[in-house]
Structure formats: C-alpha cells, structure tokens
C-alpha cells in the first residue's frame with residue numbers, strides 16, 4: 001500500500017496545552033513525496049518559522065534533513081532550545097512546517113514527557129482502550145488489542161490496576177501501549193524519562209526496544225538529554241540552533257557530543 005494513503009491516527013486524549021498552539025506559519029508550501037519502503041521518516045530542508053508578537057520572524061528550524069529507517073530506535077539530542085520538541089511536533093503533525101519536504105509513515109503517535117498529560121482513564125485497560133473507540137471494533141477485538149499492547153510493554157499483569165497506583169515509568173508504558181493498540185507505525189517520544197528514576201528509565205527504554213524488535217516495522221524517535229540512553233539507540237540525530245548538525249550511528253553522535261563537551265569545558269576553563 002502507498003504509505004501516504006495510510007490512515008492518520010491521533011492518540012491524544014486531552015486538549016493540547018496552550019503552548020502547543022503556535023501561531024500559524026504564514027508560508028505553507030510543504031510538499032510530500034513518496035517515502036522509500038525501508039524508511040519510516042524522511043525530512044529534506046525542513047523549516048519552521050513563527051512571527052513574534054512584534055511582527056518579526058523567528059526561525060526555529062533551519063533546513064533540517066535526515067532519514068530514519070523503518071523498525072529502528074533513534075534518539076534526538078541537542079542543547080536546550082535547539083529545536084528538538086518543535087521537530088518532534090512537526091513529525092507528529094501537531095505543527096505545520098513553514099516549508100520543506102516531509103514524509104512520516106502512518107499511523108503515528110506522540111507520547112508526552114509527563115504521562116499524567118496522557119494517561120487519564122481510571123484503569124490501565126480503560127486507558128489503553130480509550131483511543132480504540134473511534135475504530136468501530138467489537139468488545140472482543142478491543143480486549144485483544146489492549147492485551148497485546150500491554151504484553152508488548154510488559155504490563156499485561158496490570159490490566160485492572162487503577163492508574164493512580166502506577167509509578168511514573170509504568171504510566172509511560174501504559175501511554176506507549178495506548179499508541180501500540182492503535183497499531184501505530186511511528187512512535188514519537190518526548191523526553192519520556194525526565195521524571196523517572198534509573199530503574200523506571202531503563203524499564204521504559206527496554207520496553208520500547210523489545211516492542212520494536214517484536215514488531216519489526218514500528219519505528220521510534222526518542223528525544224532525550226541523557227547521554228547514557230544512546231547505548232540503546234540504533235541511530236541518532238544531533239541538533240544545534242534549529243539545525244541538524246549530524247545524524248548517523250549512535251557512537252558517531254556520542255563522539256560528537258563528547259567533543260562538544262570537551263570544547264565547552266576548555267572554554268570555561270580559560271576564563
């Protein structure tokens with residue numbers, strides 16, 4: 001099937017926070033193109049600009065280009081304000097690029113940094129089933145999808161558990177299960193481990209890794225500040241000041257970031 005003809009899915013359960021509603025870009029000539037079958041995401045010269053309150057342009061993403069192969073876990077790194085979240089929201093379809101070329105396999109799902117913004121139903125099974133209501137499925141079909149999604153993230157023993165009794169990492173896994181239940185092909189994960197302790201952090205990464213390995217064709221892009229998470233990645237993208245500085249295998253990106261850190265320390269030391 002033509003990738004672009006696949007149905008778009010949205011796993012959002014709550015109105016978007018006001019800060020997500022950026023001003024509409026004034027130019028919109030973003031074009032789509034045929035995505036190669038081995039790729040899940042492809043961007044070419046993607047730009048995103050906004051008009052500020054005083055009427056000036058602010059260029060947030062500047063000519064971003066990269067490709068992410070299907071079935072892999074990629075990480076998106078960069079200093080604060082380098083444009084990672086903006087790029088992720090564009091890939092999720094939450095924001096429109098100002099111009100450039102973009103293709104993302106669908107359905108795609110965005111999982112928020114704070115699971116309390118996404119996991120809102122009273123029990124685990126209700127929460128994972130929430131997004132399925134729009135699909136006209138029977139009760140048995142819904143139960144089957146919910147169980148399979150919870151197995152994928154290692155939460156199948158928690159079906160009846162009240163949400164408020166879960167840890168942060170368990171809630172993150174329930175949020176991911178909700179996306180998987182909707183058979184998403186691309187998972188866009190925004191700093192999932194920020195609020196987690198080390199055990200939950202590793203648990204969530206491993207759940208994503210094993211889900212990808214079992215499915216073969218689900219792809220994940222994971223925004224993180226934590227360098228130690230790179231060891232789980234198949235590839236990574238490093239951004240600075242709205243630009244993709246480098247993309248490639250995780251060790252290449254690790255070397256680049258360490259070189260940046262050494263240069264920074266040297267600069268600080270010279271004061």
Ligand SMILES: Nc1ncnc2c1ncn2[C@@H]1O[C@H](COP(=O)(O)OP(=O)(O)OP(=O)(O)O)[C@@H](O)[C@H]1O
Nearest residue numbers: 022023050060078079080081082083084085086087
């Ligand atoms: N609606 C907006 N209005 C003005 N500036 C914005 C808006 N949205 C994003 N920006 C700016 O764009 C830049 C990139 O923001 P973004 O949140 O994408 O960065 P980030 O790399 O995800 O940062 P962090 O790591 O701190 O979360 C920042 O300078 C931010 O202030």
